[in-house]
Amino acid sequence: MLLIVVRQIINFASSFFVLSLFTFGIAHLFPEGIDFIFSHNSQSKLLLGTLPINGIENSNIVSVYFQYIGEIIQGNLGQSSVRGTSIFSEFWIYFPATLELSIVALLFAVSIGIPLGILAARLKNKWQDKLIISTTLVGYSMPIFWWAMLLVMLFSLWLGITPVASRIGFEFDILPVTGFMLIDTLLSTQEYSTEAFYSALHHLVLPAIVLGTIPLAVITRSTRSAMISALSGDYILSARARGISKTQEVWKHALRNALIPIITVLGLQVSVLITGSLITETIFSWPGAGKWLLEAVYRRDFPVIHGGILAIASFVIVTHLLLDIVMMFVDPKLRRNA
Amino acid sequence: MNTHSQFYQQTKIPSTFSRWWRHYQENKLALLALVIFTLIALVAIFASLLASYDPAVQFTDFIHVPPSWYELGESRFILGTDYIGRDIFSRLVFGAQLTLSLASAVVLLSGTIGMFLGVVSSFANYWIDSLIMRFMDFILAVPSLLLAVVIVAVIGPGLPNAIYAVALVLIPHFVLITRTAIKHEKNKEYVTAMLLDGASKSRLFIQSILPNILPPVIVQITLAFSTAILEIAALGFLGLGAQPPHPEWGTILSESHHYIMFAPWTVTIPGLAIFFTLLSINLVGDGLRDAMDNEKK
Numbered sequence: 001m002l003l004i005v006v007r008q009i010i011n012f013a014s015s016f017f018v019l020s021l022f023t024f025g026i027a028h029l030f031p032e033g034i035d036f037i038f039s040h041n042s043q044s045k046l047l048l049g050t051l052p053i054n055g056i057e058n059s060n061i062v063s064v065y066f067q068y069i070g071e072i073i074q075g076n077l078g079q080s081s082v083r084g085t086s087i088f089s090e091f092w093i094y095f096p097a098t099l100e101l102s103i104v105a106l107l108f109a110v111s112i113g114i115p116l117g118i119l120a121a122r123l124k125n126k127w128q129d130k131l132i133i134s135t136t137l138v139g140y141s142m143p144i145f146w147w148a149m150l151l152v153m154l155f156s157l158w159l160g161i162t163p164v165a166s167r168i169g170f171e172f173d174i175l176p177v178t179g180f181m182l183i184d185t186l187l188s189t190q191e192y193s194t195e196a197f198y199s200a201l202h203h204l205v206l207p208a209i210v211l212g213t214i215p216l217a218v219i220t221r222s223t224r225s226a227m228i229s230a231l232s233g234d235y236i237l238s239a240r241a242r243g244i245s246k247t248q249e250v251w252k253h254a255l256r257n258a259l260i261p262i263i264t265v266l267g268l269q270v271s272v273l274i275t276g277s278l279i280t281e282t283i284f285s286w287p288g289a290g291k292w293l294l295e296a297v298y299r300r301d302f303p304v305i306h307g308g309i310l311a312i313a314s315f316v317i318v319t320h321l322l323l324d325i326v327m328m329f330v331d332p333k334l335r336r337n338a
Numbered sequence: 339m340n341t342h343s344q345f346y347q348q349t350k351i352p353s354t355f356s357r358w359w360r361h362y363q364e365n366k367l368a369l370l371a372l373v374i375f376t377l378i379a380l381v382a383i384f385a386s387l388l389a390s391y392d393p394a395v396q397f398t399d400f401i402h403v404p405p406s407w408y409e410l411g412e413s414r415f416i417l418g419t420d421y422i423g424r425d426i427f428s429r430l431v432f433g434a435q436l437t438l439s440l441a442s443a444v445v446l447l448s449g450t451i452g453m454f455l456g457v458v459s460s461f462a463n464y465w466i467d468s469l470i471m472r473f474m475d476f477i478l479a480v481p482s483l484l485l486a487v488v489i490v491a492v493i494g495p496g497l498p499n500a501i502y503a504v505a506l507v508l509i510p511h512f513v514l515i516t517r518t519a520i521k522h523e524k525n526k527e528y529v530t531a532m533l534l535d536g537a538s539k540s541r542l543f544i545q546s547i548l549p550n551i552l553p554p555v556i557v558q559i560t561l562a563f564s565t566a567i568l569e570i571a572a573l574g575f576l577g578l579g580a581q582p583p584h585p586e587w588g589t590i591l592s593e594s595h596h597y598i599m600f601a602p603w604t605v606t607i608p609g610l611a612i613f614f615t616l617l618s619i620n621l622v623g624d625g626l627r628d629a630m631d632n633e634k635k
Contacts, residue, residue: 143571271479
C-alpha cells in the first residue's frame with residue numbers, strides 16, 4: 001500500500017518536473033525573458049540605474065533552472081507587468097471564484113447525470129434510454145459559448161429572470177474571507193447577508209448550468225455504460241436469485257461497483273471545467289482565474305500568463321494525484337494489481 | 339481471394355469495410371448524420387459557387403437586415419446581414435470551407451505525429467517509451483483550451499499558430515489510442531506466430547498489426563475532428579484564432595455577440611452551423627464505433 005502511494009508521488013513529481021520545464025521554456029520565449037521571476041533580487045541594482053541583470057547570460061542554464069524552481073517553491077511567481085502586484089496573491093484572489101463556479105457546476109452535473117444514467121441503464125434500449133442518450137449527444141456537441149449566449153437570450157433578455165454578469169449584485173459589500181461568495185455572504189455580519197446570499201446564488205445559476213452541460217453529458221453516458229456492465233455481472237444474478245428487491249439491486253449492489261469508473265470520469269472533468277471556465281467567465285464577466293488569465297493574454301502581461309498556467313496546471317495535477325490515492329482506497333482491485 | 343479458390347468456394351466473403359458499412363447502415367440516425375455531414379462538406383468544397391456574395395463585401399445600406407422569412411427581411415439576403423452589412427449566408431458558407439479545412443489540417447498534423455509517436459513508443463525500449471508517455475501525460479494534465487491559449491499568447495494570435503496549438507493539444511489522444519491498441523494486439527497469438535516465422539518489426543507492424551488497430555484509430559480521427567472544430571471556434575471566439583475579416587464560425591460569433599439584443603439572428607444562425615456540424619460528426623463517430631464493435635463480437 002505504501003509502495004503504491006510512493007509510486008503515485010513519484011508520478012506526480014515527474015509530471016510537475018515536465019510542467020516546470022515547459023513553463024521555464026515558455027518563459028524564455030517572452031520578450032522580456034525570464035528575469036521577472038528574479039526581479040525582486042535585482043531591485044536594488046535597478047534602482048542604482050544599472051541595466052537589469054540577465055541571469056541567463058552570466059550563468060549556465062541548469063543553475064538558472066534550479067534557481068527558478070527555488071523561487072517557484074517559495075511561491076514567488078513575479079509581479080504583473082501591468083499592475084505590479086504579486087501574481088501569487090492575485091491568483092488566490094481570482095481562483096476561488098473559478099473553484100466555486102466549477103464545484104457548483106459539477107454538483108449540477110452529478111446530481112442530474114447519475115440518476116439519468118441509472119435510469120437509462122435500467123431501461124436499456126427502450127425509448128426513454130434512446131431519448132436520454134441522444135440528448136446527451138446534443139449536449140456534448142454544444143459549443144458552450146453559443147449555448148451560454150442562447151441561455152442569456154432566453155432567461156436574461158426575454159424572460160428577465162437571471163442576471164447576466166458578475167458574482168453578486170453591486171449593492172452588496174461583502175468582505176472576502178474565503179473567496180467563496182456563497183460562504184462569505186453567510187459569514188458576513190451585515191444585516192443584508194441573507195439577501196446577499198440569494199443574490200450570489202442567483203448570479204451563479206446560469207454560469208453553472210453552462211459550465212456543467214458538457215460534464216453532465218459525459219457523466220450521464222459513462223454512468224449508463226458503467227451501470228449496464230455492472231448490472232450484467234454474475235453477482236447481480238446471484239443477488240437476484242436470493243430475491244432482493246429491484247431498488248436494492250440497482251442502488252446497493254450495482255451502483256457501488258459502477259461508481260469506480262464514474263469517479264475516474266469525474267476526475268477527468270477537472271480539465272473540462274477549467275477549459276470551460278475560460279469561456280464561461282468571459283461571457284458572464286465572472287471575476288475568476290480564467291478571465292484573469294485571458295485578460296493577461298490580451299494585455300500581453302507575460303508574467304501573469306506564466307504564473308497562471310503554472311498554478312492552474314499544478315492544481316489539476318494535484319487533483320489527479322489525490323483522486324488516484326482516493327481510488328486506491330475505494331477500489332481493492334487497484335491495490336492488489338500494483 | 340484469387341480466382342482459383344473461388345472456383346471451390348462459392349460463398350463470397352465480404353471485405354472488412356463492407357461488413358462495417360453493413361453494420362453502420364443499420365443505425366439510421368448515424369446514416370442521416372453521415373448524409374448531413376457530406377452535405378456540409380460539399381457546401382465547404384463548392385463554397386464559391388454557392389455563396390451569393392463575397393464574404394467580406396459590405397452592403398452599407400443593409401445593416402442588420404433580418405433573415406428573409408421575417409417581414410423586414412430581404413430575399414437577397416437569405417439569412418440576413420450582420421452589423422456592417424455583410425451577407426450572413428455567404429459568410430457561413432465560406433466559414434464552412436475555412437473551418438473544415440482548418441480542422442482537417444489540425445487532424446492531419448496531430449494524427450500523423452500522434453500515431454508516429456504511438457508506434458515508436460510501443461516498439462521502442464522502456465526509456466523512450468516512458469519519456470514519450472511522461473510528456474503526453476503532461477499535455478493531458480493541462481486543460482486543453484488553456485494550453486492552446488497560452489501557446490497562442492506566446493507565439494502570437496493568428497490562424498497558423500492556432501492550428502499548431504490545437505494540433506499539439508490533440509496529439510496525446512492519438513498517441514495513447516495507438517499505443518494501447520498496439521500493446522493489446524502484441525499479446526495475441528497471430529503476432530507470436532508472425533514473430534516465430536521470423537518477421538521483422540516493420541513487417542510485423544505493417545502487415546499484421548496495422549490493419550487490426552484501424553478501428554480505434556478511425557474513431558479517434560472523427561473525435562479529433564469534432565474537437566478540432568470546437569477548439570478552433572473557441573479560440574476564434576476568444577479573439578485568439580482567426581482574426582475578424584476571416585469568416586471563421588467562432589470569429590463570426592464573437593463579432594456578433596455584442597448585438598445579441600438587437601440582432602439575435604446574427605448569433606443563433608452561426609451557432610446552429612457549428613452545432614449541426616459537431617452533432618453530425620459525433621453521431622458518425624458513435625455509429626462507426628458501434629459498427630466496428632459489432633464486428634468484433
